Amino acid sequence: RLLLAPLLLLSSPAVTLLLGVFAQRELQEAPLAPLEGWQLFLQAVAEGLLDHHLYGALVFPAGALALYPCWLLLWNVLFWK
Numbered sequence: 001r002l003l004l005a006p007l008l009l010l011s012s013p014a015v016t017l018l019l020g021v022f023a024q025r026e027l028q029e030a031p032l033a034p035l036e037g038w039q040l041f042l043q044a045v046a047e048g049l050l051d052h053h054l055y056g057a058l059v060f061p062a063g064a065l066a067l068y069p070c071w072l073l074l075w076n077v078l079f080w081k
Helices: 004-010 013-027 036-053 059-079
Strands: none
Touching: 004 013, 004 059, 013 036, 013 059, 036 059
């Protein structure tokens, strides 16, 4: 179980989005500094919230109300003592 903890942490929705930001910029051959990557991550989260508020897009609520709680339940099931 201790070996799965880092893998589960790296597969969290937030870390996946952050790594996706860095991978997208790397594929565009425009590498990022860590602080620039963090700013783009925060911008992506803010744009998701703004899209939900302005246009009724369901991506942000689906992530906040379904994806992240399911990930937390998986964490509890795997590491429950």
